[in-house]
Amino acid sequence: MNFEMSDDRRMLAETLRRYLSEQYGWDHRLRVAYQAPFHDPEKWAGMADLGLFHALVGEDRGGMGGSGFDIAVIFEEIGRALCPEPVLGAVMAARLLSATGTPLTALLSGETRYAVAIGELDAPYDLDGIACRADRTGDGWRLTGRKSVVYGGGVADRLLVAARANGQIALFDLAAAEADLHPYAMIDGGPAAEVLLEDTPATPILPAAQAALSDALDWGALALSAEALGAMEATSAALIDYLGTRKQFGQPIGTFQALQHRAVDLTIDIEQARSIVILAASAMGTPVQAKRVAQAKHLVGRVARKLAEEAIQMHGGIAMTWEYPVSHYAKRLVMIDHQLGDSDHHLGRLIETLQTA
Known part of the structure; x- marks a missing residue:
C-alpha cells in the first residue's frame, strides 16, 4: 500500500491548514465554539469559497474528490486546528443525498447546511x-x-x-x-x-434507507477517526514541547526516563492509529468497508482516550486550565470516541463481521 499522499491531496491539506491557522486562531476558536451559534458562519463561507466541500464527493456528483483519503485529509486538518465547523454533517448528508440522486449544488457551495x-x-x-x-x-x-x-x-x-x-x-x-x-x-x-x-x-x-444510512455512518466514523488523528498529533507535539521546557530539579522533565518511555509509547500508538485510518480510507466503497471502519474507530477511540489522559497527567495542573489548549484537545478526543459509536460499540460491530465471515 502506498502511504504517500498524492500531489492534489497534499495541496488540499496545505491549503486547509494555512486557512485554519490564519482564520481560526486559538482565541477565535475559544470565542466561537462555546457561544451561540457555536461556530463561525463567516469561516464556514470561507471554507466553501476554498472549494472544500467539493472534495467531499466525486466528479460524477459535481465534486472533485469523494474518496476515503480525501475525507481523511480534510478531517485530519480540522482535528489539528480543533475547528468546530459542522463539516461532519456535510459528509454524511452528501452520502445520503447521493444515494437518492438529489442534486448537491447547494451543499457543495455551502449555501445550504x-x-x-x-x-x-x-x-x-x-x-x-x-x-x-x-x-x-x-x-x-x-x-x-x-x-x-x-x-x-x-x-x-x-x-x-x-x-x-x-x-x-x-x-x-x-x-x-x-x-x-x-x-x-x-x-x-x-x-x-x-x-x-x-x-x-x-x-x-x-x-x-437502512443500507444508505449504514454507509453514511461509516463515512462519518472514518471522518471522526481522521479528525482524532489530527488532534492527537497536535496534542503530542504540545506534550513533547512541554517535556522539553518544563524543569524540575534543574533539568527538563523530558530527560527523566520514565516520562521518555511514556512519550515514546504514545508516539507508537499514534502511528498505529494512523495506519488503521489509512487502511479504513483505502477500504471505503469496498465489501470490507464496515469491518475496516469498525477497526479504525475502535483503535482510534482507545488511543485518543489514552493520549488525553496521559497528556493531562504529564502536564500537571496547567493542562486543566481553560487557556491551555491541551485541555480542549483532551475534551475533543474523548468526545470523538463517543460520537457515532464508542470503541466498545465498534468492537461489537467488528465481532459481528467476524462471526458472519
Missing part, C-alpha cells in the same frame, strides 16, 4: 431501534419522535431524518425551521441540537 438526524435516546447507533415514526396524511408525510445529539442540528438549514415508515427505515428531508430545535454546544464546543418532531411535515427521499 445539512444535519443528519439518526440517533435517539434509546437507539443512539442502532438503526433497528429507531422509534421516530412517519405517518402518511393525505398527500404528505408527517414525523413524530425525538432525535438526540444531532451534530450541527442547531445551525442546519435542512435536516435528513431517519424514521420508521411502513415497517422499514426511510429517509426524510425537511426544513430545519419546521422542527422544534433545542441547540447547544457540546462539551468540547461546536454545535449540536435535540430535535423534537411532533406531526412535522417532511418529504420522503429514500423509502428503504
Whole structure:
C-alpha cells in the first residue's frame, strides 16, 4: 500500500491548514465554539469559497474528490486546528443525498447546511431501534419522535431524518425551521441540537434507507477517526514541547526516563492509529468497508482516550486550565470516541463481521 499522499491531496491539506491557522486562531476558536451559534458562519463561507466541500464527493456528483483519503485529509486538518465547523454533517448528508440522486449544488457551495438526524435516546447507533415514526396524511408525510445529539442540528438549514415508515427505515428531508430545535454546544464546543418532531411535515427521499444510512455512518466514523488523528498529533507535539521546557530539579522533565518511555509509547500508538485510518480510507466503497471502519474507530477511540489522559497527567495542573489548549484537545478526543459509536460499540460491530465471515 502506498502511504504517500498524492500531489492534489497534499495541496488540499496545505491549503486547509494555512486557512485554519490564519482564520481560526486559538482565541477565535475559544470565542466561537462555546457561544451561540457555536461556530463561525463567516469561516464556514470561507471554507466553501476554498472549494472544500467539493472534495467531499466525486466528479460524477459535481465534486472533485469523494474518496476515503480525501475525507481523511480534510478531517485530519480540522482535528489539528480543533475547528468546530459542522463539516461532519456535510459528509454524511452528501452520502445520503447521493444515494437518492438529489442534486448537491447547494451543499457543495455551502449555501445550504445539512444535519443528519439518526440517533435517539434509546437507539443512539442502532438503526433497528429507531422509534421516530412517519405517518402518511393525505398527500404528505408527517414525523413524530425525538432525535438526540444531532451534530450541527442547531445551525442546519435542512435536516435528513431517519424514521420508521411502513415497517422499514426511510429517509426524510425537511426544513430545519419546521422542527422544534433545542441547540447547544457540546462539551468540547461546536454545535449540536435535540430535535423534537411532533406531526412535522417532511418529504420522503429514500423509502428503504437502512443500507444508505449504514454507509453514511461509516463515512462519518472514518471522518471522526481522521479528525482524532489530527488532534492527537497536535496534542503530542504540545506534550513533547512541554517535556522539553518544563524543569524540575534543574533539568527538563523530558530527560527523566520514565516520562521518555511514556512519550515514546504514545508516539507508537499514534502511528498505529494512523495506519488503521489509512487502511479504513483505502477500504471505503469496498465489501470490507464496515469491518475496516469498525477497526479504525475502535483503535482510534482507545488511543485518543489514552493520549488525553496521559497528556493531562504529564502536564500537571496547567493542562486543566481553560487557556491551555491541551485541555480542549483532551475534551475533543474523548468526545470523538463517543460520537457515532464508542470503541466498545465498534468492537461489537467488528465481532459481528467476524462471526458472519
